[in-house]
Amino acid sequence: MQKEKCIICRKPLNGGIIINGRGICNNCEGRIIKAKPNTDFYEYYKNCIRKTLVQFIPRGVTKDCQDYHL
Numbered sequence: 001m002q003k004e005k006c007i008i009c010r011k012p013l014n015g016g017i018i019i020n021g022r023g024i025c026n027n028c029e030g031r032i033i034k035a036k037p038n039t040d041f042y043e044y045y046k047n048c049i050r051k052t053l054v055q056f057i058p059r060g061v062t063k064d065c066q067d068y069h070l
């Protein structure tokens with residue numbers, strides 16, 4: 001069994017929260033809660049989330065999804 005890692009500090013998770021299947025440790029969660037928009041950490045966190053989520057969204061999915069609605 002592979003242990004979940006925090007997507008921000010990349011340490012093994014010991015508790016914390018899971019967002020879209022990605023783990024964030026208690027330490028970083030606390031920092032996010034305290035982080036204010038437009039600070040360096042907030043931007044860094046947003047980039048981490050974006051990069052992580054993009055890995056799971058193959059190119060072209062948006063186009064395909066639109067087709068399904070037609």
Ligand SMILES: [Zn+2]
Nearest residue numbers: 006009025028
């Ligand atoms: Zn962390």
